[in-house]
Amino acid sequence: MTPLVMDTGVLIAGLYWQNEAHRCLEAWHQGIFHLAVSDAVFEEYQSVAWRVKEAEGLSGDPDPLLRLIRERALWGGAGTAGAPGLPGPQGRQVQERGQTIGWNSICAREPGLKWV
Numbered sequence: 001m002t003p004l005v006m007d008t009g010v011l012i013a014g015l016y017w018q019n020e021a022h023r024c025l026e027a028w029h030q031g032i033f034h035l036a037v038s039d040a041v042f043e044e045y046q047s048v049a050w051r052v053k054e055a056e057g058l059s060g061d062p063d064p065l066l067r068l069i070r071e072r073a074l075w076g077g078a079g080t081a082g083a084p085g086l087p088g089p090q091g092r093q094v095q096e097r098g099q100t101i102g103w104n105s106i107c108a109r110e111p112g113l114k115w116v
Contacts, residue, residue: 001031003033003035005041008045011049016053035069035072035073039075
């Protein structure tokens with residue numbers, strides 16, 4: 001099974017909306033790939049999930065998904081989520097996050113990045 005780092009925007013969109021990003025979460029839940037995270041990546045998921053919920057006035061609760069990630073994800077190194085100085089566009093940042101924790105596959109919405 002392929003370890004995959006999921007872009008924060010994809011995870012959040014999949015959490016709150018039934019769209020393509022939600023299919024990515026479903027694929028993880030079905031065991032099609034292993035979600036690969038680090039402490040820094042998880043903290044970013046958690047922070048952004050709550051920030052979007054409050055900003056958009058959404059009723060969904062991110063805690064069940066966050067607990068599932070804590071229990072089922074593959075945990076890697078320190079990660080670089082939110083670290084200053086990552087070069088280039090967001091896509092490059094996502095790629096570097098994955099490479100930092102030892103995996104090169106990602107799930108993102110940007111052209112040229114891999115969708116599961």
